[in-house]
Amino acid sequence: MTRPPHTQPADDALPPAKHHAHPPAIILVKPQLGQNIGMVARAMLNCGVTDLRIVAPRDGWPQETAYSTAAGADVVLDNATIHETTADAVKGLTYVAASTARMRGMTKPVVSPAGAAAEIIARNTGDVTTCGLLFGAERTGLENEDIVLSDAILNIPLNPHFTSLNIAQAVLLVCYQWHSYSGAMPDWRLETNEGDIAPRDKINYLVDRLEEELVRANFFKNPDMQPSVMQNLRNTFIRMNLTDQEARTMHGVISALIERR
Amino acid sequence: MTRPPHTQPADDALPPAKHHAHPPAIILVKPQLGQNIGMVARAMLNCGVTDLRIVAPRDGWPQETAYSTAAGADVVLDNATIHETTADAVKGLTYVAASTARMRGMTKPVVSPAGAAAEIIARNTGDVTTCGLLFGAERTGLENEDIVLSDAILNIPLNPHFTSLNIAQAVLLVCYQWHSYSGAMPDWRLETNEGDIAPRDKINYLVDRLEEELVRANFFKNPDMQPSVMQNLRNTFIRMNLTDQEARTMHGVISALIERR
Numbered sequence: 400m401t402r403p404p405h406t407q408p409a410d411d412a413l414p415p416a417k418h419h420a421h422p423p424a425i426i427l428v429k430p431q432l433g434q435n436i437g438m439v440a441r442a443m444l445n446c447g448v449t450d451l452r453i454v455a456p457r458d459g460w461p462q463e464t465a466y467s468t469a470a471g472a473d474v475v476l477d478n479a480t481i482h483e484t485t486a487d488a489v490k491g492l493t494y495v496a497a498s499t500a501r502m503r504g505m506t507k508p509v510v511s512p513a514g515a516a517a518e519i520i521a522r523n524t525g526d527v528t529t530c531g532l533l534f535g536a537e538r539t540g541l542e543n544e545d546i547v548l549s550d551a552i553l554n555i556p557l558n559p560h561f562t563s564l565n566i567a568q569a570v571l572l573v574c575y576q577w578h579s580y581s582g583a584m585p586d587w588r589l590e591t592n593e594g595d596i597a598p599r600d601k602i603n604y605l606v607d608r609l610e611e612e613l614v615r616a617n618f619f620k621n622p623d624m625q626p627s628v629m630q631n632l633r634n635t636f637i638r639m640n641l642t643d644q645e646a647r648t649m650h651g652v653i654s655a656l657i658e659r660r
Numbered sequence: 661m662t663r664p665p666h667t668q669p670a671d672d673a674l675p676p677a678k679h680h681a682h683p684p685a686i687i688l689v690k691p692q693l694g695q696n697i698g699m700v701a702r703a704m705l706n707c708g709v710t711d712l713r714i715v716a717p718r719d720g721w722p723q724e725t726a727y728s729t730a731a732g733a734d735v736v737l738d739n740a741t742i743h744e745t746t747a748d749a750v751k752g753l754t755y756v757a758a759s760t761a762r763m764r765g766m767t768k769p770v771v772s773p774a775g776a777a778a779e780i781i782a783r784n785t786g787d788v789t790t791c792g793l794l795f796g797a798e799r800t801g802l803e804n805e806d807i808v809l810s811d812a813i814l815n816i817p818l819n820p821h822f823t824s825l826n827i828a829q830a831v832l833l834v835c836y837q838w839h840s841y842s843g844a845m846p847d848w849r850l851e852t853n854e855g856d857i858a859p860r861d862k863i864n865y866l867v868d869r870l871e872e873e874l875v876r877a878n879f880f881k882n883p884d885m886q887p888s889v890m891q892n893l894r895n896t897f898i899r900m901n902l903t904d905q906e907a908r909t910m911h912g913v914i915s916a917l918i919e920r921r
Contacts, residue, residue, distance in 0.1 A: 442829070447819040470824050504853045506903050513840060514847030552851060556844030557836075558708040563731045568703070571829055572836055575818075579774060583817030586775030590813060592765045642767050 420581035421523045424450040424531040425570055426488045426495075428545055431457045431537050437468030438567030439534075440475035445571065446578035450528050451479040452488045457536075485545045489531055494522050497533040497549035498569055499541050500562060508551040515553050516576040532573055534566055589640060597646040599637070605646055606633045609653060681842035682784045685711040685792035686831055687749045687756075689806055692718045692798050698729030699828030700795075701736035706832065707839035711789050712740040713749045718797075746806045750792055755783050758794040758810035759830055760802050761823060769812040776814050777837040793834055795827055850901060858907040860898070866907055867894045870914060 425443055430436050430453060440451060453460060460481050469476055482488040489495050496515045510518065515532065523530040533549060535541030546552065555572055557564065589596065610629050619625045641649065686704055691697050691714065701712060714721060721742050730737055743749040750756050757776045771779065776793065784791040794810060796802030807813065816833055818825065850857065871890050880886045902910065 441824065444822040445818045445825060445829075472822060502851050502853060506850070506852045506901070506906065509849050509851045511840065511845055511847045517847065554845070555836075556840060557706045558839070561705040561733060563702065564706055568706075568829070568832055571832070575833055578819070579772065579817060584772055584815070586772045586778065588770050589767070590763050590770045591767045592763055640767070645767065 420520055421525060421528060422446075422448040422450065423519050423523060423577060424452055424492065424528045425574070426452045426454065426485070426531050426533045427456075427566075428454045428485055428488075428533060428541060429457060429536045430566070433458060433462030433464030434468040435537060435566050436462065437465035437472075437476065438565070439570045440465065440469045440472040440479075442567050442571035443574055444472040444475050446574035447581075448574045448577065449475050449478065451475050452482060452531070453479055454482045454485050454488050456481070485533070485548055489548055491527070492529055492531045494518060494530045495533060495549040496551045496553040497541055497546045498553040498555070498573070499535065499546060500554065501540070502552070503543055503546055505543070505547065507546075507549070509554050510551045511554065511556055512573045512576040515551070515573060516580045518551070519577055520580050532570075534570060537566055591642050594642050594644055597641050597643045601643065601646050602636055602641060603633075605649055606636050608650070612653060612657060681781055681838075682786060682789060683707075683709040683711065684780050684784060684838060685713055685753065685789050686835070687713045687715065687746070687792050687794045688717075688827075689715045689746055689794060689802060690718060690797045691827070694719060694723035694725030695729040696798060696827050697723065698726035698733075698737070699826070700831045701726070701730045701733040701740075703828050703832035704835055705733040705736050707835035709835045709838070710736050710739065712736050713743060713792070714740055715743045715746050715749050717742070746794070746809055750809055752788070753790055753792045755779060755791045756794060756810040757812045757814040758802055758807045759814040759816070759834070760796065760807060761815065762801070763813070764804055764807055766804070766807065768807075768810070770815050771812045772815065772817055773834045773837040776812070776834060777841045779812070780838055781841050795831060798827055852903050855903050855905055858902050858904045862904065862907050863897055863902060864894070866910055867897050869911070873914060873918060
């Protein structure tokens with residue numbers, strides 16, 4: 400599940416390239432507060448998810464309070480579609496996961512955000528939206544009649560002693576998981592604004608030169624220790640991942656210390 | 661990176677058991693708004709992360725507005741420690757990742773929330789906190805003098821055209837990733853409140869009985885089609901993952917339809 404730190408994945412372990420991944424629809428069933436709809440839109444657009452479907456919003460549509468909390472994600476709100484029923488909102492979809500913390504006496508698969516994201520990445524590969532995520536009203540959540548229309552229950556694993564999660568935070572977690580699976584960035588890379596990482600021979604040369612200077616300075620009181628001390632020093636320098644420029648700086652540091660001596 | 665849907669991971673693919681995973685510290689450097697500190701505390705506790713360290717909060721400490729937005733996560737705020745400098749706040753830590761969207765002309769590893777979570781899971785296994793995550797002031801972010809104290813830059817991959825993310829949302833995404841890696845729940849499981857999944861022999865018996873009744877009802881106009889039609893039907897019933905109770909209901913449905921005939 401987790402990739403070991405400090406390793407780049409093999410090409411075939413990478414998630415599918417971004418242009419094959421089509422985002423899911425986010426379906427809000429009977430949302431109560433316009434400000435929550437706005438924060439949902441913001442979280443969606445953060446993750447490149449734009450298909451918002453709203454079933455029977457309590458306070459009608461459009462709502463000014465939604466725009467005020469969307470932090471600029473107006474495009475999502477402008478293109479939101481309004482539906483009378485959940486059945487109408489899921490038309491055309493072939494996979495629907497319904498977010499709920501409570502199990503409902505129904506036999507259904509239960510997926511985490513990662514599980515839902517993997518399903519959506521695997522299924523929603525074409526140009527049309529075939530996957531959707533259902534979220535219920537803030538206070539009451541989804542009704543069983545909504546959940547039965549879904550393929551799976553989406554359960555966000557949280558601290559069992561503190562599960563209070565705003566609807567926009569729930570949408571953010573699931574959309575982010577989809578977005579990160581869709582090839583957003585590797586889990587680890589080395590940023591080198593200054594230039595290239597120094598090749599191993601330059602590091603070896605640096606350590607060889609350091610050893611030479613240390614011998615001249617009688618650093619090795621006991622010559623038997625020299626190989627193991629130098630192995631440790633070489634290991635340290637290689638772990639530093641020096642750039643070419645940083646390696647040159649290290650040469651300068653050695654030269655300066657010699658001069659001073 | 662993603663696990664194929666509908667497969668349970670092998671035991672050795674599971675993340676480490678929860679009790680081995682020690683949560684990271686969350687370090688807020690010069691936060692401006694108390695309400696954001698409160699929302700950070702809420703997001704932390706959602707994910708079982710409780711060690712909050714605050715460097716030079718603009719409006720002092722404690723702050724009433726923090727408690728008002730913490731939605732009950734008071735325990736995190738009560739135990740927060742206040743520090744004059746970032747260097748003081750990272751004392752005792754051996755791995756620190758600094759959240760920033762901008763690269764800083766420093767050669768540093770860049771990790772995603774998943775990459776940071778994997779590092780923390782791998783490193784922070786004891787009883788004391790050795791890993792921390794740095795977040796800067798809302799408006800200005802972290803200073804270079806904070807970032808240089810870190811092992812890695814934490815970069816949250818978002819829609820490049822819309823990266824506006826509240827500090828509490830950033831904390832939530834990273835803490836959630838750590839929490840989900842710490843063994844919260846499998847990505848996929850089948851919830852069966854009603855009882856056990858019917859074993860394959862019961863499903864086969866159901867399909868065999870259905871076939872018998874279909875032959876009696878002259879369903880197969882062309883007998884050559886019978887094997888392939890039955891193969892499809894058997895596949896459909898097996899894919900349903902029926903519980904024992906649901907399989908009995910199906911038998912009842914068949915019986916009722918026969919009666920009616």
